[in-house]
Amino acid sequence: MTIAVVPGSFDPITAGHIDIIKRAAEIYDEVVVGIVVNPNKRCLFSLDARVDMVKEAIGWTDKIRVDAFDGLLVEFVRMHDARVIIRGLRAVSDFEHEFQMAQLNRRLDPEVETIFVMASPEYAYLSSSIVKEIARYGGNINGLVPPNVEKLLRDALA
Ligand code: ADP
Numbered sequence: 385m386t387i388a389v390v391p392g393s394f395d396p397i398t399a400g401h402i403d404i405i406k407r408a409a410e411i412y413d414e415v416v417v418g419i420v421v422n423p424n425k426r427c428l429f430s431l432d433a434r435v436d437m438v439k440e441a442i443g444w445t446d447k448i449r450v451d452a453f454d455g456l457l458v459e460f461v462r463m464h465d466a467r468v469i470i471r472g473l474r475a476v477s478d479f480e481h482e483f484q485m486a487q488l489n490r491r492l493d494p495e496v497e498t499i500f501v502m503a504s505p506e507y508a509y510l511s512s513s514i515v516k517e518i519a520r521y522g523g524n525i526n527g528l529v530p531p532n533v534e535k536l537l538r539d540a541l542a
Pocket of ligand 1: 391392393394395398399400401404470471472473474478502503504507508509510511
């Protein structure tokens with residue numbers, strides 16, 4: 385049984401994240417979406433709000449679980465009996481930071497492997513920040529985020 389962790393800030397979760405999570409769930413027996421408490425990132429949504437929105441967006445399935453974490457990713461991975469970290473790659477610009485993180489995590493725990501999934505072309509331009517920016521200026525975010533997030537974003541930025 386192979387369990388994979390999909391970590392991220394998910395501030396908010398987008399259609400691009402959901403695509404990666406679902407694709408990971410097709411490959412691995414179980415997927416844990418790890419929502420990070422990142423002190424270096426000022427989030428629009430609280431941790432609890434992000435956990436709830438991700439749970440609602442993904443819907444109930446016994447293959448995908450959602451959990452929050454504060455601390456080292458490799459420890460979170462171990463805690464869930466996982467061995468794999470899944471990260472999405474959208475563009476070459478993602479690569480440098482991701483490569484550094486993957487090497488670092490490998491150094492911290494050589495048994496945990498980072499696997500990269502290429503973004504689907506239709507979501508390759510999509511990021512949480514872009515979505516927040518469009519929503520802030522009243523643009524149409526339909527289809528870029530799940531319906532529950534669309535409403536949450538409008539309320540948060542109203
Ligand atoms: P972080 O702050 O850890 O980068 P994010 O919530 O921004 O967290 O992203 C979580 C993961 O989802 C990252 O691996 C990121 O590359 C991936 N991701 C974000 N947006 C997309 C997208 N549109 N398509 C594919 N992967 C994506």
